[in-house]
Amino acid sequence: MTKxxxxxxxxxxxxxxPLAFAFKSSDTVTTTSYPLAGIRVNFTVFNGDEGLVxxxxxxxxxxxxxxxxxxxxxxxxxxxxxxSDYALGARPxxxxxxxxxxxxxxxxxxxxxxxx
Numbered sequence: 001m002t003k004x005x006x007x008x009x010x011x012x013x014x015x016x017x018p019l020a021f022a023f024k025s026s027d028t029v030t031t032t033s034y035p036l037a038g039i040r041v042n043f044t045v046f047n048g049d050e051g052l053v054x055x056x057x058x059x060x061x062x063x064x065x066x067x068x069x070x071x072x073x074x075x076x077x078x079x080x081x082x083x084s085d086y087a088l089g090a091r092p093x094x095x096x097x098x099x100x101x102x103x104x105x106x107x108x109x110x111x112x113x114x115x116x
Contacts (some may be wrong), residue, residue, distance in 0.1 A: 004106040005109075011113065011115065014079060015075060015116075018072050020068055023067050023068075023069075039098050039100050040043055040100075041097070043094060044097070047092055050084070053073065057069075080115050081114065091112065092110055093110070100104045
């Protein structure tokens with residue numbers, strides 16, 4: 001994978017947000033589920049280089065089923081994200097990273113649009 005995919009997400013501040021992401025592998029002919037067994041998955045929200053919220057399979061705050069990850073941003077998480085002091089014009093960014101014990105690879109990232 002050369003460049004992570006981008007998907008922006010709207011987040012209502014003060015609410016819970018269940019999030020689910022499915023990952024697929026493909027060649028020029030077929031698309032198959034990407035095997036996530038044994039891979040640590042991190043979902044991190046950033047303000048620049050500062051990590052604001054971390055969900056990970058390492059502490060079971062992300063669950064994995066086949067090729068899908070599920071996590072929940074809590075009301076407190078959304079308030080932490082909204083309450084951060086961003087540089088002028090900056091927005092919160094999230095990234096989903098896979099870690100196999102040797103390599104870390106960002107598969108998906110995007111901006112969080114804060115509403116409410």
